[in-house]
Amino acid sequence: MYGVGGRSEICYEQIIPKLQFEHFVLNDFPIQLGSIQESYGFDGIIGIDFMIRTKCKVDFHIMEINLLI
Numbered sequence: 001m002y003g004v005g006g007r008s009e010i011c012y013e014q015i016i017p018k019l020q021f022e023h024f025v026l027n028d029f030p031i032q033l034g035s036i037q038e039s040y041g042f043d044g045i046i047g048i049d050f051m052i053r054t055k056c057k058v059d060f061h062i063m064e065i066n067l068l069i
Helices: 048-053
Strands: 011-021 024-034 056-059 064-067
Touching: 024 048, 048 056
Parallel strands: none
Antiparallel strands: 011 024, 056 064
């Protein structure tokens, strides 16, 4: 997994058969699991693969993310 600071992090990838939150359902969705809390101070990253599948619209002017599913 690459991204934060351009460094490589050790992670495991797993395909989730059904990922659901609220009314959004993503089938066969890959996630990467790793230890980033101690290094960076947050629990997870929403990646571009998630944003594409949920048709996110990001408005950097008002700092808002809208899911279009």
